[in-house]
Amino acid sequence: MPTYMYKAMTKRGLIVRNKVESGSKQNLIKILKNNGLIPISIEQMSYQSKNAKKRQKKNVTDIQEIMKNVNTTQIGANKQKTLSTKEKINLYFAKTEKITQRDIVVFTQNFYLLKKANFNNIHALNTIIESTENLSFKGILEDILAGVEAGENMYTTMEYYSNVFPYIYINMIKVGELSGSLTNSLEQAVKYLDDTEVLNKKLKAIFVPNIIQFVLLLVMLVVGTLFAIPAIQGIFDELGTDETLPAITLWFADFIDKVIQFWYIPTGIVLAIVGVILFYINTPKGKYNFHYFKYKMPIFGELIFALDFSRLLKAMLLNLKNGMRIQDALDVSKNVVQNYVMLSIIETSLNNILIGSSWIEPFEKSGLAKSMITEMLKIGMQTDLAEMMEKLVEYMEIDIDNIMQKIMKALPQIVYAIVGAVLIFFVLVVLVPCIQVYMGNFLFSAYGV
Secondary structure: OOEEEEEEEEOOOOEEEEEEEOOOHHHHHHHHHHOOEEEEEEEEOOOOOOOOOOOOOOOOOOHHHHHOOOOHHHOOOOOOOOOOHHHHHHHHHHHHOOOOHHHHHHHHHHHHHHHHOOOOHHHHHHHHHHHOOOHHHHHHHHHHHHHHHOOOOHHHHHHHHOOOOOHHHHHHHHHHHHHOOHHHHHHHHHHHHHHHHHHHHHHHHHHHHHHHHHHHHHHHHHHHHHHHHHHHHHHHHHHOOOOOOOHHHHHHHHHHHHHHHOOHHHHHHHHHHHHHHHHHHOOHHHHHHHHHHHHHOOOOHHHHHHHHHHHHHHHHHHHHHOOOOHHHHHHHHHHHOOOHHHHHHHHHHHHHHHOOOOOOHHHHHOOOOOHHHHHHHHHHHHOOHHHHHHHHHHHHHHHHHHHHHHHHHHHHHHHHHHHHHHHHHHHHHHHHHHHHHHHOOHHHHHOOO
């Protein structure tokens, strides 16, 4: 177990220094915080011998054993030390440091490069840990290293950190380790993370500006209805004109007044609808139907299925190249998929293999896979499946790019149409009455002209 030299501050501002053993730096941080100490700096000391005990993983700590060794002789009884600038900076980052998507991307890229250079897992993890600046992520990597040193696979420790590593990412590593193709799996994981980041940036570039415009229009619509419209109506009433506000303005103003007066009714209806939907989705049938909707939904459905099926084929290809049978390759590869519909198709395929039927047939009958894909798989079964899958993966990469291009063309038009509809409604409800006042036509009827 590694030894750490830490410096921490008590709630009263006193500085504590001590040397302790801990499973990882992340564990020690949590232990210190649980005992009312705020970490300032933590440095790992070199190993004293190769026969030292192996590091413990997260969740296997002995808080009392560590904290009973706190060196109280270095705690000033009534003195409060002023922190240096460096200590303040370390203290700030120790409390606020978060693990970002970029941390995972950099780790995966570095690990992939080291594996290509024939580093073993322990050597590669040690090298990456030394260069990792994020304190929280460094602790997680140390836990993964501890698991590997104990003879476990990397993915088993990653599963403890499902809030850090995406589900698909963990199972890509799992497929690579079980099939003996971790380097290729890491390459796929790098591409998956990069593609996800690129897609998110494109979607944000489209959605964020338009959502801001949409929200601002709604705010202007509601504020204008609550303040501008009553003021205009007051002018008409005061001058006694025969002019009236547009019917749509009067209707929307009355609607807003009723919503404000009986706010609990629409709020209750919305909450009830959301609650029913969430409850239904969490049932097995509801989750299956929801996942089926994700594959059939407008705009994004085709892309979601193509991405899932592409990941499945890539994982199968890795396993087939390592000598696995089709049944075993399909069974291991299903871990990269989370959609219940796809999983049910895979299970049907596995059952078909057991009874001597075609494993491709369930994908064909689902109506989700394109005929081009299933036909290429059928030809591959008659010739060389691994070789045909390589060509199929290339085809699917091109197909996914084409689908994304279509989405990027269609999505702005849909968003602009929604924002435009709200803008037209705003003009009719708020701006038309304002223009009516500006033109001053109501004055003629007010004075009998």
